[in-house]
Amino acid sequence: MSTWAPGSLFLEERVGQAGHRLTGPRLALFRAIARYPEGFTAEELRDQHPSIGRATVYRTIRLLVDLGLVCKIALPEGAPRYVVAGGGHHHHAVCIECGAVKEFRYSTVESVLGELRADVMGQIVGHRIEVYVRCGSCVDQGGRTGLAPVSTP
Amino acid sequence: MSTWAPGSLFLEERVGQAGHRLTGPRLALFRAIARYPEGFTAEELRDQHPSIGRATVYRTIRLLVDLGLVCKIALPEGAPRYVVAGGGHHHHAVCIECGAVKEFRYSTVESVLGELRADVMGQIVGHRIEVYVRCGSCVDQGGRTGLAPVSTP
């Protein structure tokens, strides 16, 4: 798994290329996002820049999601997290202790999912794989649970 | 439409066995749930029984989730759906048109996920696989989109 950490410059570039303005609040939010390579919540961004309006924070996040620069990760419970997308098709490993999100690519999973057609009635249009982990540093610390334990029915 | 479906008796039995009371509102909700073998939202249950309090509907759903009788399916957007669990480990195929949820079991995926340990740093504690489909009847109808299209980054 790679820990690809995009800078705020990457977001600036892409948003600019897409024909959107690079305003003060947006640049501030891009820099804040760059400080959370392992994922952030809207709340965390607001804490970083309390002077920026709530609506602007959510609008900016949505803009980035629309441009495919940020992925929204709907956790089983609690607020969704967002993480800067490394580009291309990938999946997420979410730490249930600290909430850190790491991307991984695993082509074997993709190819196996291709075989699912026989099992799943209808036309497959997409899929989502999320792996819940206790990340290395949380295992080391033997830390307490920050996020709720995950049930996998 | 029948007022009794196999699912409701199953829920009654299990909730009773777990030492919870089988009150009028609960039985009414169990019967309503049985009418949605392909998943339901809290809103749909409330529509079926407007006289039952909002809090009671949510409490009953949570009770069923806690007992493992119902699975909560967090869709990428919109209200979560719930579906009566068939028991055992399984995954969900969600129709993006009509919202129908079908379970599937696919042991090959499980075994492949086992190999992920090399790719994903840390201790894997769970996973979630959801496949988004257009189900047979929606493909036949060429129906309109009920849920938002799914992006798979």
Add this chain to the structure above:
DNA sequence: GTACTCATGATACTCGGTCTCAGTTGCAAC
């Protein structure tokens, strides 16, 4: 029948997110 526990409905509240709108800003054209 009584006492106790659990469940209920009403309602207020929280939380994440969106919508609206008047004011501001960025930027291209001149």
Add this chain to the structure above:
DNA sequence: GTTGCAACTGAGACCGAGTATCATGAGTAC
């Protein structure tokens, strides 16, 4: 440098899903 205009902003109202609280009611054990 200034102008005009569309894009953007912040404030705050609003929305929907879900939770908390609390007085009341229904079931159950004795």
